[in-house]
Amino acid sequence: MIELREITKEYGKKDKIVAVDNVSLRVEKGEIYGIVGYSGAGKSTLLRFINALERPTKGSVHVDGIDLLSLSNKALRKARQSIGMIFQGFYLVASKTVYDNVAFALLAAGVSKKHIEEKVDHLLNVVDLADQKRKYPSQLSGGQKQRVSIARALANDPKVLLCDEATSALDPNTTKSILSLLRNINKKLGITIVIITHEMEVVKEICHRCAVMREGRVVESGTTFDIFSNPKDELTKTFIQNVLEFHLPDSLIDQVQGKLVKLMFLRDLATDSVVSDMLQRFKVKGNILHGKVEYIQETPLGVFIMDVSGEEAEVNQAISYLEKRVNSVEVINDGTHYQALA
């Protein structure tokens, strides 16, 4: 659906800033694709290529088979009507009502007055704002404003929806409801969605696949589950940690008697049986200090921290047993220096 090929964007003449550095990206029809990175990584610039708000210095942009960079102004406007976009700052027209904000997108596409009315009412139903249609943006909450802007972006039945930090200005609950709205739009309308964000939570919630960006380059990409369960790049690991974070209180660490082991279970959660099997086979004590299960794209990813104590040989055997049964075992502390805990 979307194909960016070897795209580079440079700003400035003398002190050149390379905002995007030779990036290639493919987003398939009907998927939700996330692009994560810290501020200044080049995410917005990359996103803005997809509707040609930004023109690359080098490279090509194809959306739904159309080479955007070769289009005339008029043809580009037409193409943009099938690529919706929403922003962190909502960008609603303050002097227009909710209704007129949405109607504008239809007016811009040359839809007749009669059809506009029907369509706007339908769109406001989709985003659950039918009762707010005569209000002005200043009378709405952040979440409601984003809903209006989603309705506006969907006005001309786009094939693609671009989201530039669409939930970054919202509180966690509102973020959840906006994300579930986006997920519904993707499922019911089959719209391909590209989301850029600095929050891994957002990716975890709704993205099928994602890419991690740093300094204008994509450092890692793959399915969201693979990225979460097996991150390769340091930056990716940092981002993941924010979601799969665990902090053991010092008082608890002081009580650790044996080895501190981190177990990771992917896809199925046979934790109980694995742990109890281990406890039966070996003369060790196992004490679970921390457990967390995240559902990534409805697939479970469990992380458990265990204190395995007993005679050293037994403990080592128990751990190698665990290594055979679970997806990943990491001895994060061998019992001598506890302060190195993440």
Added chain:
Amino acid sequence: MMEHIIKLLPELNVAFFETLIMVGIALLFAVIIGLPLGVILFITDRGLFLENKWVKQVVGIIINLIRSVPFIILLVFLLPVTSLLLGTTIGPMAASVSLSVAAIPFYARIVESAAREIDKGVIEAAVAAGASPWMIIRHIVLPEAKPGLITGLTITAISLIGYSAMAGTIGGGGIGDLAIRYGYYRYDDTVMFTTVILLIVIVQLVQYMGDFIAKTVDKK
């Protein structure tokens, strides 16, 4: 004194309407020509949807040129043009030529700065929606800048009332002219006083109305 003022009433009445015509015509041209020029200055700016360095510079230079000439000199300088256009340099219509020439660039700059107050993101969202330049001007730029455009028109009107006194002295008529003819040349304090009061009242009224309308249309 009251008698004196009553005797003056017909002349005051004429002067009032002369001022109204002068200022009104100049305001009309400010809106018809100055508004589009201001919009052009805005949309041809860097990063905007009709970015065009050349147009922006040419329009900008012409506007600055006119604005840097003191009004009294512009007035004299334009006498031949006025005479060419209207066949006379006397009367409120003639005075409105130079007032219009002064009002157009003045208002254009105000329009430009009012438009710059609009969040660039709002315009970008419209570009992303595939709207044409005309659609964006009509449905986004003008409505969003409306309170500023009205406030700007108020400022222009009040400046024009002041300028119209100058234009009046070289044959334009109006309240200012009346004040100078009676008050300054004939030392008639009553007339001077009355006209000044009248001007103050008009200016206050214009300001009040302008503020009121600007506030009513502002949805922020």
